Ligand SMILES: Cc1cc2nc3c(=O)[nH]c(=O)nc-3n(C[C@H](O)[C@H](O)[C@H](O)COP(=O)(O)OP(=O)(O)OC[C@H]3O[C@@H](n4cnc5c(N)ncnc54)[C@H](O)[C@@H]3O)c2cc1C
């Protein structure tokens with residue numbers, strides 16, 4: 001038996017396989033495909049203080065080895081989550097994270113405070129890839145002061161695992177990582193989607209209603225790996241890696257680059273059983289390489 | 304309804320013409336129950352530019368032969384690759400997905416099913432079910448020209464078939480909504496699937512005549528089972544996912 005447990009700051013996951021926010025609904029969408037309780041953690045849909053309708057259709061464009069999305073955080077708001085969705089998650093035997101978004105620091109704080117009251121939610125993932133309306137729409141996660149401020153204020157009201165999810169659309173992701181570590185983040189997850197766009201040549205129109213959108217899938221994997229590697233070297237807190245993982249080999253590459261756990265996103269759309277396949281693949285790898293624990297893999301890249 | 308991800312066996316490939324083909328699928332086990340209007344998400348192998356699955360309507364289910372039919376139009380790399388499969392190959396499906404057509408709260412006496420191009424696909428399965436329950440169906444099928452009119456003999460088993468073509472190569476010349484049957488015959492329920500402008504025109508006809516009407520939408524999808532929220536349409540209840548709350552919607556709910 002290999003030991004698959006990993007420590008993410010304040011909590012321990014039973015294995016390093018998680019699912020990425022916005023790609024796994026509330027987990028229920030996947031019950032027909034596999035036993036969701038087998039995986040280490042799930043991150044539910046991006047949640048905001050108030051109900052959001054999201055962006056207009058079309059919100060998706062298929063691109064080489066990936067896709068662009070412009071869903072725009074459609075969700076029914078944190079109160080609805082706490083009252084109607086949360087009770088349905090109580091039987092799940094996995095660590096459930098709520099991904100939180102906001103357009104002001106106050107919104108992040110209020111949302112986090114409500115989630116803090118939910119016993120069965122051991123952590124939040126703070127999505128700082130959102131435009132800050134008070135700062136002229138500049139994304140929180142693209143400047144060190146605004147990223148730090150969001151984390152600092154949320155930390156005041158949120159006592160459990162605080163994972164901060166970084167945007168890759170920055171010049172130096174390590175600097176942002178250090179800034180959020182400095183304000184008390186327990187762990188860091190990356191990467192969120194890369195800003196991109198798609199054009200319909202025949203009609204001379206953008207494919208997405210919002211013109212630009214977030215790129216995900218295997219196309220982003222090399223960028224994601226590089227960023228996970230850089231960030232894990234520059235902070236002391238655990239790093240959760242994601243971006244284009246479709247199989248166990250991809251996941252192991254992220255662990256070697258320094259990730260303590262990984263998240264699976266877009267791959268769930270194509271094969272909804274990807275998380276269990278990755279989990280089994282990691283176990284096989286450890287057995288094949290005669291390793292006793294997944295922790296031996298973390299950051300074991302031989303440069 | 305429980306969703307499955309399964310490898311099904313291709314029992315038959317039927318090439319209708321340059322653009323269209325039918326895949327008949329079977330399995331060793333009994334196929335699960337499927338409802339008219341539902342669709343499958345198909346995995347396209349060995350097509351590097353086809354990253355996501357492709358949503359395709361359930362065209363017909365032959366429970367006696369344990370067969371599921373898909374009617375597909377070649378429009379890009381994914382559907383082209385599918386057209387090159389052969390009997391004996393396997394195909395991975397996530398299915399059955401989405402909701403189903405429904406009957407109005409009164410008993411309709413004359414039902415109209417309007418399909419354009421490959422949009423006729425789900426209407427065969429629905430028409431067959433309606434006919435088996437004793438309803439009278441008229442299929443009004445349209446296409447650019449004769450080669451876009453598909454599976455007419457199949458449709459004739461379940462009701463009256465009338466057609467239009469834009470170039471007049473078969474049936475009445477013009478769009479489906481120009482067909483004389485809409486003026487000469489009274490219908491009390493309408494179902495439609497096809498290009499959006501056609502569905503909008505049919506919906507306008509139904510609304511004008513105060514008819515019960517459902518449309519089947521074909522929004523682009525990433526997952527097909529409610530996980531990504533990419534496929535929404537604007538409704539009186541806000542943005543709803545076409546893959547889970549649809550693809551079939553009553554026209555009174557859509558904000559077109
Ligand atoms: C619920 C549902 C049911 C469907 N049922 C059928 C069916 O029974 N038979 C059938 O042949 N097709 C059906 N379609 C459409 C089918 O999914 C697309 O034609 C297919 O995905 C195209 O794949 P491709 O790789 O060949 O083409 P691509 O290269 O992906 O696309 C070729 C061209 O078609 C356009 N296109 C692709 N998908 C769509 C779409 N959903 N709506 C509008 N334009 C699109 C693209 O923008 C592009 O211009 C259905 C779609 C949905 C959502």
Ligand SMILES: Cc1cc2nc3c(=O)[nH]c(=O)nc-3n(C[C@H](O)[C@H](O)[C@H](O)COP(=O)(O)O)c2cc1C
Pocket residue numbers: 020021022023045046047069071073099127165191192193215216217218220242243244245263264265266267531532533
């Ligand atoms: C449709 C879609 C919706 C997403 N929604 C969110 C979200 O609400 N919050 C968030 O932090 N990330 C969101 N993401 C980003 C993913 O969680 C993940 O960071 C990204 O897709 C990279 O991983 P992948 O390549 O495995 O998909 C979304 C991604 C997709 C494809």
Ligand code: FES
Pocket residue numbers: 523524525526527528529530531532533534535544545546547
């Ligand atoms: S296609 Fe993913 S939610 Fe509808």
